Amino acid sequence: MNGQVGNSPRALQSLEKCYVRFINNTERDVEVLWIDYTGRRVQYRTMKKGEFLDVNTFKTHPFIAKDVRTRDMMHICGVFSYYPKTSREIFSERFPGKPFPENYEVRVRASITIPIYSLRFACLLAIREYIRHESDVENLGLPVLLKDDLLKVISKRRREDS
Secondary structure, three states, rough: OOOOOOOEEEEOOOOOEEEEEEEOOOOOOEEEEEEEOOOOEEEEEEEEOOOOEEEEEEEOOEEEEEEEOOOOOOEOOEEEEEEOHHHHHHHHHHHOOOOOOOOOOOOOOEEEOOOOOOOOHEEEEEEHHOOOOOOHHHHHHOHHHHHHHHHHHHHHHHHHHH
């Protein structure tokens, strides 16, 4: 069971241990954060390109990764909110029907990557980097739909940073 309050993940009590190796497979500096029991983001470490971080955690403890410069969310194993898997789960996925070996514990690889965005959304993110104030969007001469979407992207970043 994954902890969720509305759309916000949070950690739940668990006795199922997970051993994770986060690997930064991006060209960016990435911040790895744990979401605590109240939904607060707790920084673990900033990772440079190619670095890894070993974490001993629990199955119901979510993690996220963010680009240090842009504050954009990165993917961990293809998702924005990553919940670790146990060694038993990984073994069962890779070797269906085989008995789980006694005392078998492995560190699960969790690859951090850049999400694939639509060209439209990627352009909105790029434009956002040049906007100092929301009022500047009015001066761009964009169609109403694009202007509204750009304001949403700017607003979302502000909410995530607060």
